[in-house]
Amino acid sequence: MTVHSAVSVAVDGSDQALEAVQWAAAAAQRLQRRLDVVSVVPPVAMPFGPLSLQSDEDAMLAARQKAETAVSVAAQVAVRTANVPVETRVIEGKPALALRAVSTRAHMLVVGRRGLGGVRGLLLGSVSTDVAAHGDCPTVVVPAGGDRTTGPVVVGFDGSPSADAALERAFDAASTMKTSLTVVHGYGGFTDEVFHGYSGQVLENLRGNAEIAVATRIAGHSERLPDVEVTIDLTTEPPAEHLSVLSETAQLVVVGTRGRGGFRGLTLGSTSQALLHVAQSPVMVVQNR
Incomplete structure (x- = not known):
């Protein structure tokens, strides 16, 4: 990530991608950064037969035209959403690797939960997992x-x-969004049932x-x-379940790529997958660099 890096957003012509553009444009304005709108054209599977070369060229041209249209429409949405400089580009390559490359020069990378074309299944498939990790x-x-x-x-x-x-990122986000911060901590990774038969004082001491x-x-x-008002929320509930409930009224949920205790594997394991599937707010996954 560079000092003057942009907020990048991946688009593919889908409605979900345009929602991601709106969020990214507003974030870029808050952060006083430019918006980088990117679409990925993946490699075309090589057909067989005498017309294979022509078919391959036609398919690549069609895919690139679709990507050009996607970034153009996205740029228009961004300009209507926020007062922010917008740049657009179309890149070729495997989506996961292409977006990894984008992330090396971005302040943050924004994607929709579902997509079409070059970023199909960006959240729910291997591409999203790769980029997040x-x-x-x-x-x-x-x-x-x-x-x-x-x-x-x-x-x-945790x-x-x-x-x-x-x-750190959550504090920064709360400050720029001019809102409060709720810090959720699952202590011990236990559930209430574990404490059945123990004195209330044991649980109180742990809390x-x-x-x-x-x-x-x-x-x-x-x-x-x-300026950031902070609330500490201690819980013995499953972390994905608790964070999912809070996402119903949150502007943003922030998690790390790896954890321990109550949040072990929050991003790359089953807990993170569950949260990313059902969270009703945007979810920011932060790498430990």
């Missing part, structure tokens, strides 16, 4: 109807280095220790950004 900048996945301007930023925090990176630990990690960020 290996990209060089945060990836934001925008669901249909998930772009809202009220509600807090919510971050999943004390891991990845969660620290997510916490107290967890709250102190989280508050200590938050302190430095609160000094840096005193």
Whole structure:
């Protein structure tokens, strides 16, 4: 990620991609960065027969024309959404590798939950997993109807280095969005049933220790950004379930690529997949770099 990097958004002509463009344009305006609208033209499968070369060329031309139309329409949507400089480009290559390359020069990369063409299945398939795991900048996945301007930023925090990176980004997002921050911590990775038969004092002690630990990690960020009002939300519920409920009223949910305890594998494992499938707000996945 470079100092003057853009907010990049991947488009493919789908309605979901245009929702991602609206979110990305608003984010670029808040961050005072330019918007980079990108479409990926994937390799065309080589047909067989005497007309194979001509068919291949025709298919590539059609795919590129579709991509050019997609970035043009997206640019128009962006200009209507926010006062932000917009650049457009079409690149060729395998979508996962192409978007990884985009991420090396982006402040963040924004995608829709579902797509067509070059980024088909960007969220739910191997491309999204690859970019979230290996990209060089945060990836934001925008669901249909998930772009809202009220509600807090919510971050999943477990004390891991990845969660620290997510916490920093969440503070920054809350500050630029001029909203509050909810820090969710699943202490011990337990459920309430585990404590059946134990005294209430045991559970209370665990909660107290967890709250102190989280508050200590938050302190430095609160000094840096005193305008952000912070709430600590301790839970023994499954993390994806709890974060999903909070996403119903959140502007943004932020998670790290890897975690431990209550948030182990939050991004790359089953918990993250569940959250990304059902979250009703945009989800930002932050890499620990």
